[in-house]
Amino acid sequence: MEELVGRVRGFNRFYTRLIGVLGAGMHDTPYSLTEARVLYELGKKDATETGELRRMLDLDAGYLSRMLARFEADGLVTRERSAADARRQVVRLGERGQAVWRTLDDASATGVRALLEPLSEEDRRRLIAAMTTVRQVLADRPAPDRYVIRPPRPGDLGWIVHRHGVLYAEEHGWDETFEALTARIVAEYVEDHDPRREAVWIAEVDGEPAGSVFCVRKDDRTAQLRLLLVEPSARGMGIGGRLVEECLAFAKRTGYERIVLMTVDELAAARRVYQRAGFTLDEQCAKHAYGTKVTEQYWSRSL
Structure with missing residues (x-):
């Protein structure tokens, strides 16, 4: 645990330096990070209740009141019942407050673009995916409800081998021979597949691979669903x-008459997916x- 604490603290130090939180003011302005955040939230709405603002930013009521009083004295905000x-x-x-808000907002956007x-x-996809993961884990946000299905990109086939090896070891105790089998299936597909009758799909969530499936030729009339x-993190979607x-x-569109698959009895969730899709146990x-x-x-099932 202490090693993990040290790594989190190290990341915090790195990120605060990166975004300039340790400087005298945000984006070379006289406003601190908290003050800039208050101005940002006020700029998103025509009017905001102080209670809502305090709850949104988790600020002490007295601290927020003193800050708003300074803003009012500087002509940034108005307050009324x-x-x-x-x-x-x-x-x-x-x-004047709107002008300051625009300055801070533009400077923030410019910094992120840089x-x-x-x-x-x-690397951009990796960065956004990592940021999304941090928010989901630490803020207890619900899992995403959107995904895309796409063809594989460079690196996705290696991801398929890696994730099969990791997940089946973690969840079912399978050894490295299953990862080796997965690698052979993927290698055979790459070396000798017919793009007219064979394909791979990747499910992507928040810019990161989250699922896969292969459709390969068993014989001229029969397709095989694999991997x-x-x-x-994406189950239940x-x-x-x-x-x-x-x-x-x-498989149906490319002329197959039947499709088969092999699974194991222990994979109950996958079996339910196959049953709902019309497969029957042979x-x-x-x-x-x-x-x-x-x-x-x-x-198997007919097409």
Whole structure:
């Protein structure tokens, strides 16, 4: 735990230096980070109640009141009693306050552009995905509800091998022989696939791969669904079913009459996805594989 605490503190120091929080003022202005944040929130609305502002920013009531008094004395804001409830106070940016808000907002956007411009497209995606993860983990935000299905990009096939190896080891105790099998399937696809009758799809959430599926040729009349995977963080979004639907539609469109797949009995969630998609169990057998005992199942359906 102490090592993790040290790494988090190190990241905090790095990021505060990066965005200039340790300087005398934000973006070479006389306003601190907290003051700039208050002005930013006031600039988003025509009028804001002080109670709402305090809850939004988790500020002490006395501290916020003193800050707003300074802003009012400097001509940045106006304060008045709420027409709906005289016990509440409403704050608005004045003309000078709006000018300061625009200066801070423009400077912030310029700083972020300068941060992003030297980065490659891939590094930009990684950065945004990492920021999204931090917000979700620390702010207890709900999981995203949107995803895209797309063809693979460079690096995605390696991701498929890596994530199959990691997840099946973590969740089912499978050894490295399963990762080796996954690598062989991917390598065979790359070396000898027919793009007219075989394809791969990647599910992407917040710019990061979150799922995969392959449709490959078994024989001229039969397709095979392989390597269906959904990241734990993306489960419950319907991604597994959507990937299977994409595979089935492609197989039917390209002239296959039947599609088959192999799974194991222990993968209950995947089995439910296959059943909902119309697959039926043809046969099963117990065997020792991937360093453990499994029950292999063979499923199929007509197209």
